[in-house]
Amino acid sequence: MDQYSTIVSGFGGQGVILTGKIIARTGMEEGLEVTWLPSYGPEMRGGTANCTAIISSKLIGSPVVKEPSSLIAFNKPSLDKFGPSVQQDGVIVLNSSLIDDFSLDKSHKVVLLPVNELAKDLGNQKVINMVALGGWSKATGKLSLSALKKGMKLTLEESGKERFVDINQKALEKGYETAKEGIKASSV
Amino acid sequence: MDQYSTIVSGFGGQGVILTGKIIARTGMEEGLEVTWLPSYGPEMRGGTANCTAIISSKLIGSPVVKEPSSLIAFNKPSLDKFGPSVQQDGVIVLNSSLIDDFSLDKSHKVVLLPVNELAKDLGNQKVINMVALGGWSKATGKLSLSALKKGMKLTLEESGKERFVDINQKALEKGYETAKEGIKASSV
Amino acid sequence: MSEEAVAENTKEMKKVFDRPESLNDQQFSYCPGCHHGVINRLIAEAIDELGIQDTTVGTAPVGCSVFLYKWFDIDVIQPAHGRVSAVATGAKRARPDLTVFAYQGDGDFASIGTNNSTHAANRGENITTFFINNTLYGMTGGEMAPTTLIGQKTTTTPQGRTAKDYGYPIKMSEMLAELDGPTYITRQAVYDPKRIDKARTAIKKAFRFQMEDEGYSLIEFLSACPINWGMDPVEANERIKKEVEEVYPLGDIIERS
Amino acid sequence: MSEEAVAENTKEMKKVFDRPESLNDQQFSYCPGCHHGVINRLIAEAIDELGIQDTTVGTAPVGCSVFLYKWFDIDVIQPAHGRVSAVATGAKRARPDLTVFAYQGDGDFASIGTNNSTHAANRGENITTFFINNTLYGMTGGEMAPTTLIGQKTTTTPQGRTAKDYGYPIKMSEMLAELDGPTYITRQAVYDPKRIDKARTAIKKAFRFQMEDEGYSLIEFLSACPINWGMDPVEANERIKKEVEEVYPLGDIIERS
Amino acid sequence: MGEKKLMRGNEAIAEAAIRAGCRNYFAYPITPQAELLQWMAEHMPEKENGTFLQAESEIGAISMVYGAASTGERTMTSSSSPGISLKQEGISYLAGSELPAVIVNIMRGGPGVGNIQPAQADYFQATKGGGHGDYRLIVLAPSTVPEAAELTFEAFNLADEYRNPVILLADGMIGQMMEPVELPSPVDTSDLQPKPWATTGTDGRDSNTIRSFAMGAEALKSINRDLQGKYENIKKAETRYEEIGVDDPDVLLVAFGTVARIARTTRRLAEEQGINLGIFRPITLWPFPGDRLAELSKKVDTVLTVEMNAGQMVEDVRLSVNSEINTPFYGEQGGVVPDPGRILQEVKKYV
Amino acid sequence: MGEKKLMRGNEAIAEAAIRAGCRNYFAYPITPQAELLQWMAEHMPEKENGTFLQAESEIGAISMVYGAASTGERTMTSSSSPGISLKQEGISYLAGSELPAVIVNIMRGGPGVGNIQPAQADYFQATKGGGHGDYRLIVLAPSTVPEAAELTFEAFNLADEYRNPVILLADGMIGQMMEPVELPSPVDTSDLQPKPWATTGTDGRDSNTIRSFAMGAEALKSINRDLQGKYENIKKAETRYEEIGVDDPDVLLVAFGTVARIARTTRRLAEEQGINLGIFRPITLWPFPGDRLAELSKKVDTVLTVEMNAGQMVEDVRLSVNSEINTPFYGEQGGVVPDPGRILQEVKKYV
Amino acid sequence: MPRGKIEIDINRCKGCRLCIETCPQDVIAFSDDFNSSGYNYVETENPEDCIGCGFCGKVCPDVAITVYKRQKEGV
Amino acid sequence: MPRGKIEIDINRCKGCRLCIETCPQDVIAFSDDFNSSGYNYVETENPEDCIGCGFCGKVCPDVAITVYKRQKEGV
Ligand SMILES: Cc1ncc(C[n+]2csc(CCOP(=O)(O)OP(=O)(O)O)c2C)c(N)n1
Ligand SMILES: Cc1ncc(C[n+]2csc(CCOP(=O)(O)OP(=O)(O)O)c2C)c(N)n1
Ligand code: SF4
Ligand code: SF4
Ligand code: SF4
Ligand code: SF4
Numbered sequence A, B: 001m002d003q004y005s006t007i008v009s010g011f012g013g014q015g016v017i018l019t020g021k022i023i024a025r026t027g028m029e030e031g032l033e034v035t036w037l038p039s040y041g042p043e044m045r046g047g048t049a050n051c052t053a054i055i056s057s058k059l060i061g062s063p064v065v066k067e068p069s070s071l072i073a074f075n076k077p078s079l080d081k082f083g084p085s086v087q088q089d090g091v092i093v094l095n096s097s098l099i100d101d102f103s104l105d106k107s108h109k110v111v112l113l114p115v116n117e118l119a120k121d122l123g124n125q126k127v128i129n130m131v132a133l134g135g136w137s138k139a140t141g142k143l144s145l146s147a148l149k150k151g152m153k154l155t156l157e158e159s160g161k162e163r164f165v166d167i168n169q170k171a172l173e174k175g176y177e178t179a180k181e182g183i184k185a186s187s188v
Numbered sequence C, D: 001m002s003e004e005a006v007a008e009n010t011k012e013m014k015k016v017f018d019r020p021e022s023l024n025d026q027q028f029s030y031c032p033g034c035h036h037g038v039i040n041r042l043i044a045e046a047i048d049e050l051g052i053q054d055t056t057v058g059t060a061p062v063g064c065s066v067f068l069y070k071w072f073d074i075d076v077i078q079p080a081h082g083r084v085s086a087v088a089t090g091a092k093r094a095r096p097d098l099t100v101f102a103y104q105g106d107g108d109f110a111s112i113g114t115n116n117s118t119h120a121a122n123r124g125e126n127i128t129t130f131f132i133n134n135t136l137y138g139m140t141g142g143e144m145a146p147t148t149l150i151g152q153k154t155t156t157t158p159q160g161r162t163a164k165d166y167g168y169p170i171k172m173s174e175m176l177a178e179l180d181g182p183t184y185i186t187r188q189a190v191y192d193p194k195r196i197d198k199a200r201t202a203i204k205k206a207f208r209f210q211m212e213d214e215g216y217s218l219i220e221f222l223s224a225c226p227i228n229w230g231m232d233p234v235e236a237n238e239r240i241k242k243e244v245e246e247v248y249p250l251g252d253i254i255e256r257s
Numbered sequence E, F: 001m002g003e004k005k006l007m008r009g010n011e012a013i014a015e016a017a018i019r020a021g022c023r024n025y026f027a028y029p030i031t032p033q034a035e036l037l038q039w040m041a042e043h044m045p046e047k048e049n050g051t052f053l054q055a056e057s058e059i060g061a062i063s064m065v066y067g068a069a070s071t072g073e074r075t076m077t078s079s080s081s082p083g084i085s086l087k088q089e090g091i092s093y094l095a096g097s098e099l100p101a102v103i104v105n106i107m108r109g110g111p112g113v114g115n116i117q118p119a120q121a122d123y124f125q126a127t128k129g130g131g132h133g134d135y136r137l138i139v140l141a142p143s144t145v146p147e148a149a150e151l152t153f154e155a156f157n158l159a160d161e162y163r164n165p166v167i168l169l170a171d172g173m174i175g176q177m178m179e180p181v182e183l184p185s186p187v188d189t190s191d192l193q194p195k196p197w198a199t200t201g202t203d204g205r206d207s208n209t210i211r212s213f214a215m216g217a218e219a220l221k222s223i224n225r226d227l228q229g230k231y232e233n234i235k236k237a238e239t240r241y242e243e244i245g246v247d248d249p250d251v252l253l254v255a256f257g258t259v260a261r262i263a264r265t266t267r268r269l270a271e272e273q274g275i276n277l278g279i280f281r282p283i284t285l286w287p288f289p290g291d292r293l294a295e296l297s298k299k300v301d302t303v304l305t306v307e308m309n310a311g312q313m314v315e316d317v318r319l320s321v322n323s324e325i326n327t328p329f330y331g332e333q334g335g336v337v338p339d340p341g342r343i344l345q346e347v348k349k350y351v
Numbered sequence G, H: 001m002p003r004g005k006i007e008i009d010i011n012r013c014k015g016c017r018l019c020i021e022t023c024p025q026d027v028i029a030f031s032d033d034f035n036s037s038g039y040n041y042v043e044t045e046n047p048e049d050c051i052g053c054g055f056c057g058k059v060c061p062d063v064a065i066t067v068y069k070r071q072k073e074g075v
């Protein structure tokens, strides 16, 4: 696989960092080269957060990308900031619970996921990120749902959070399933 | 005048630093180029002190000299350290009150001055250095007694020690006069 | 409610609480419920009331208050981490006519800056110091500070601070009160309106000492850091009352003018 | 008296006072009458008596005691000026089985090193600190130290120290006693045999605390610097009794074991 | 070796240090290296005699390192640019006292507070001596997270072998990013070479002293001569670099650390455009692999240096190659990470 | 001007600073610059608003300078090598905040404690950035006591003009020796240019901030670009040097400070032996007068650099001249002052 | 007619809840909405109960509240 | 026969006078001579008066004095 890069972006607390890590962790488990790079710094104080995960079958040069292959945007500022730079035909997973009005220039594969509502259905607001990641899996086809489940499980276990594996698994599934219907072309 | 360098050396408290300064100060007053450089550092703690004064009609390059034109040595260690490096035909003024046994290789003009006794005669042990300097003036002929008196006066005045001018003047004279008789060739 | 309605309604009403003049129209970047914001506002209010906005120079370093220069409409110097007391000293010595304050976190004042803080206090520098004790390093990720309580979990004391390995919560105010230099040292909190009023009075008093050339004042604030304490802001206020005050009792420590 | 005569005479005599084992056969480079020499000897005696010459590591920086490594027959580390408490901390943490002491002048301990000194004390590091307070910087030429008395003339306070410009003599021992970390803090003098005996006892006690893992000890010595005080050694001793003790009273300040 | 973990650079460095037998770690928090402390705080206490101590300041930390190193134990500190500046006196002391120790600098944008984004602007400080006096640090510049771990491990061996401080010079990007890492197997600390010079209590032998002081000029000169002699040995034995596509390049690009990895993407882009871009990556910044670079430079007209600073290593490049060779520089500053495409633009100026 | 006094270098520097309008001096004692504090302690209080403050440490001193400079007042600190290392973070902050200030380094032997004899081993630290980040200090290197006074005076003007810290880099010999000095006439501080950027209370105007912080990478990049632009201007306008006998030399000797004055004696000795020794003396070490040196070097086969260190300025010499020219180095270290005769021996190797 | 009144700048509000806890009259409550920074801000739920005591303004760390108070007769 | 006895290492002595001042028996006095470091050292003037109290040794900053004391019977 050629280098595939994903930017995950949202407010602090939306699980942005973890989402990116799970992409990288899963990629590694699948035998790929991976890098993961967070934004960091004082903007964290109540602000936005983002990170970049890259998976590739070849050695990865720059862990920073100007034009990501895909974007998971949890809020409007994230979409505004990164949306325009997503590659032609790239994937954008966006949280339609918070983003209701947008326009994009290039022809992107856009997945509209009301992640807040979907997570509410699952009974846990904290899993909006895994819902989105499920959708990303479906839309990009780069890492399979089952691979991501395994990667997520390993990641949570390594930080002593086994107890959340189940609910996150459900969230991944929910996102994946919902995305089947929700994939649209730009500019909606 | 070509460059003329003098090392003054002795125990701390013997007035070594001031002696060198007066040579430089007098030289300056006489319109010469001058430098003065002290040894400094922790060896001061109860140890020995020395300084180098250079007077010259031309710009002075190095203020450090390996082979001084003259030496004023107030004690044995000073003579041992610097005596051998004094230039051929150079002047050595030595404190015969403390140095009783010595030998020198080159042909030097050696002035033996019992400065402690001479100072005691003057009623002030603190002026042993001016006694020696008077002797140096006589032996080197580089700065006249009257020039040195003036230089000494200026130096003391500048540090608010006018009250010691008289006694130091007497000491300079005493040294100068005594040296008339005391000049000998090396190796005594 | 519509804007007009507000306007209507407030006609006979007087504004009794508003943004102080000495603050710019900028949003703080502190986390929700962070006491830095309250303390910033109180200082601005005191400056307004004393009429010294034009002649005050603030010094405030890195730490969560790194943007203080943006928030205050006064001249501000941003020293290196820990050097605030010395920088304020330099500014005040150069221009004794200015009112100079030092705004310092506990990492800043009580850890890396202990030397500069202590000697500014000992010299009785005529400056006013605000020391924001939130029992840890907010900015860099919630690490232990010398002020961290015993047992408190931080990112560098994941098992809780132990006295054996990391020593005791340092009582800077009490320690500096042992020196002959300082004029006024007090410890304040801002978790409720009563405490906030007291703190405001203390700030004004400290500025007045400086204006009257009375020397060094230190106001320590027990300050909540909900985000790094892993608490919501209301719980964080409770923690100050129940745990932090236990170790760092409120009130004036010395006043010698 | 001839050597033989001495030998003869001492036959029935017992040596009751001699150079301690832990000192090398080197002459001190201190000035005549300097108390550094007495204090060095007392430390060496304590090491001898406790039998810890083989397991003691000294840390001693620049200052008049810059050659301490030459004089003691023990392993010695020479830290940078002011860093002694931190260097001793590093050595002790790395090798808790060693007895580690810090030997620091007042410039070192109470000025440039205040941060390191204070935090080593606050952490209750298991080290023994000797703090030689001669009210100025001996080594560099007799400059003011934070410990300099009000009115005292030094090369950087040629008119005498004023509180207004340069602050007050800093009472490090009292200040650090406010912290919860230290185990034992005491102030000693060495100007007469009685005081010298007391100081020796204090040194041994401090070492013992360390050997028993009881934590941080600080012994402050009021130390004469005849040369920079411009006094002869006997006058310098008198000055300590009459003036220095006034400001820095002798005796134990805390003992908490 | 063996287990592969996805780790942040800061964490990989910390864990590699522990595996290298470091049991004494002293540091003060600063972004972007804070995770290094956090890892140590968590894992050092699990080790026998493992000391994690958050120092009162960076100066406290480097001084504690001085103390711990004096006893012969493996020891480390880490920080980022402003904090490393504070350690300069201590570093000069370590070097002057010939103490082995490892210092990690996860560089950020400067000068002053600057910001917390990645930069490489402390090259001069690390390689030419930010402290006073003539001394040298061995300067290792990793380009990836696995290499950061590897070089950290190696740093302890080099420090011990030469009794010299070693600095790992990385930037915020390497500190913050995650990559899969194969960690070295832990050493058994009891297998490490004894250090007869250390201050461990005399226990019968003659007393040892750790110091950087020599009163007389001749005495200090002779210490300096010995140091310079040691540095010559290190130059001969320890110069390291990586070469990519240097057989017949159109342009030779010289870069270290993060920039060098980014340049690999540039190389790929260049290839697509029919340009053969050679990459020379110094791994030891001091000793700088100047001889090898001089050789390679004979094959090209242009040696382009790219750094995240205003032009620092480029001086060593110019000192190495013949003055007839074109030695342009392209740099980004303030935390801007150069883009592979942008670097290509520069390259194309010289083909 | 006019009055000629016999002064120690340290005293001449202090008095020149006062005459340049410096009224805020903060420092910490260290040999061999202690007399500088002593002079200031004596004479600063005699001036209106004159502040002499012995700081708690070198870091305290440089921070006080930061505060005083922020208010726009002329300010200075001084120290010697280890103390200057401690100031590196502060210096980087001054440079990053574009604050005018004068820093005096009376260098001694290093590394570490070293000793208190004269040395020139802090050249790299002063010229390439001992602190973190890309910044430059204007570095002035006097060769005699009168020049030390002159350059100190000038340093304040340069600092103000460019809003940049200036370092006077001398050594223990210049600090300790006495020479006749004609002091500059005192400036009237009220004649100095106002500084509208200073933090002096807003008094109606918009508020000022003194800082070296810019959160975003692009913002910090642009600050860095501005700094580099300023440095280019300084390079163009402020490069200074002295040339002696460079018309048709057999060998060109490059030296600064104390070594350059010693080399004048060597030149005389050389002359006696029929050798024409040219001397090129950089007065600004940064900006280094490389262009002029490059020109002069065309006349000779050998450019010999002599320093009291292990070879630091020689790198700038080599960066300046064509690589075909022979650029040997001779240095003494640890406080040993090179002897004029010994230097001549080196020279003779190349005639 | 209420004795006091407050204005909340919802874009400054970070939903810290401190004003809600402090208000003696239970005037303030969380809104259902999020502001542009993503915070669940607060609004006046029972404006008529406000007595203009100013407590909410004092405790608000983000200076998001302006407080008005009806003036007594003759003022 | 004296009860005590001291030996002074004259090359260590710096003539600080502290032993002279401290000796309760006036045993010690300045010599007329200077040692190799230039100090006017001290010597025992009245050795027979020495009681071996050790005071001089204790106060000597240069550890220049060794003190002996006659042992009591039976020791
Ligand atoms: C020399 C240096 N060391 C470390 C840092 C990193 N740093 C920035 S702020 C800070 C401490 C913040 O804690 P505190 O002073 O308590 O302020 P808070 O954020 O808690 O309000 C640290 C360690 C720095 N900027 N400079
Ligand atoms: C960083 C640094 N600053 C300053 C000095 C110079 N210095 C050496 S010792 C000393 C102070 C000596 O005073 P103190 O610690 O009181 O010891 P004392 O000589 O009085 O016993 C100073 C300032 C130094 N060596 N290093
Ligand atoms: S981290 Fe803590 S101190 Fe910093 S802004 Fe957030 S709550 Fe306030
Ligand atoms: S200067 Fe003072 S402290 Fe130093 S050795 Fe001399 S008397 Fe002792
Ligand atoms: S002013 Fe008082 S009553 Fe009104 S909302 Fe605020 S706290 Fe409640
Ligand atoms: S106190 Fe302020 S920030 Fe907090 S909820 Fe109330 S209005 Fe919002």
Ligand code: SF4
Pocket (backbone or CB within 6 Å): H004, H005, H006, H022, H023, H024, H025, H026, H027, H028, H049, H050, H051, H052, H053, H054, H055, H056, H057, H067
């Ligand atoms: S031992 Fe006692 S009596 Fe004898 S000389 Fe010494 S002080 Fe005097």
Ligand code: SF4
Pocket (backbone or CB within 6 Å): D033, H008, H012, H013, H014, H015, H016, H017, H018, H019, H020, H041, H042, H059, H060, H061, H062, H063, H064, H065
């Ligand atoms: S106390 Fe010691 S140094 Fe002083 S005079 Fe007596 S013997 Fe000499």
Ligand SMILES: [Mg+2]
Pocket (backbone or CB within 6 Å): C105, C106, C107, C132, C133, C134, C135, C136, C137, C138, C145
């Ligand atoms: Mg804090």
Ligand SMILES: [Mg+2]
Pocket (backbone or CB within 6 Å): D105, D106, D107, D132, D133, D134, D135, D136, D137, D138, D145
């Ligand atoms: Mg002292």
